[in-house]
Amino acid sequence: MEPFLSQIPNVAILLLAIIALTLILLLVVILQSVRIRRMRKSINRLMTGTGGANLEEGLHRLLDQVDEVKKLQGDQQFTLNRLSQRIAAQCGRVAIIRYNAFGDVGSDLSFSLAILDDAENGVVITSIFGREESRVYAKPIEAGASAYHLSEEEQAAIKKAMTANSGL
Numbered sequence: 001m002e003p004f005l006s007q008i009p010n011v012a013i014l015l016l017a018i019i020a021l022t023l024i025l026l027l028v029v030i031l032q033s034v035r036i037r038r039m040r041k042s043i044n045r046l047m048t049g050t051g052g053a054n055l056e057e058g059l060h061r062l063l064d065q066v067d068e069v070k071k072l073q074g075d076q077q078f079t080l081n082r083l084s085q086r087i088a089a090q091c092g093r094v095a096i097i098r099y100n101a102f103g104d105v106g107s108d109l110s111f112s113l114a115i116l117d118d119a120e121n122g123v124v125i126t127s128i129f130g131r132e133e134s135r136v137y138a139k140p141i142e143a144g145a146s147a148y149h150l151s152e153e154e155q156a157a158i159k160k161a162m163t164a165n166s167g168l
Contacts, residue, residue: 088118095160097153101128112153114161120144122161124154 047055093116101110109129116122124146126137139148144162146154 090117092117093120093122093161093164095157095164097157097160099153102130110153112151112157114141114154114157116141116144116158116161120162124150124158126151126154 094114096111096113098108098111100108110127112124112126114122114124120141120143122141124139124141126139128135128137139146139150139154141158144158150158
């Protein structure tokens with residue numbers, strides 16, 4: 001071995017290069033072992049709770065649960081749509097106009113009450129209060145209008161109910 005080293009002109013530089021290369025390789029080995037340790041921790045954490053079952057079975061079980069949740073969400077969306085349609089058909093727009101139908105009665109005891117749904121269908125109920133008698137009338141409303149003649153107060157009640165928020 002001696003004769004081989006004597007033939008190389010800069011043996012010291014070669015030895016320094018080999019030592020530097022060895023240190024660099026040692027650093028790479030240390031870094032790789034740290035990465036492998038982290039990866040093992042991650043895999044161990046991923047595999048905990050599987051009870052000996054393999055990861056594929058766990059993933060299939062999770063996918064089945066996701067399918068069940070999607071089906072449940074679809075059923076809930078269907079129910080929500082049905083309820084929204086039913087709520088739209090409910091008479092949620094209500095307005096009342098009070099007025100004095102006759103000058104000789106002292107206060108606003110007469111009224112017109114409009115009860116409408118979102119399609120502006122419903123009824124307007126009018127009560128006219130007088131000294132001697134009181135009368136109540138009900139007139140159907142379809143699309144915001146009635147086949148019967150509407151008084152100014154009834155029209156005002158219908159208009160007020162149409163612009164009222166239905167609470168949604």
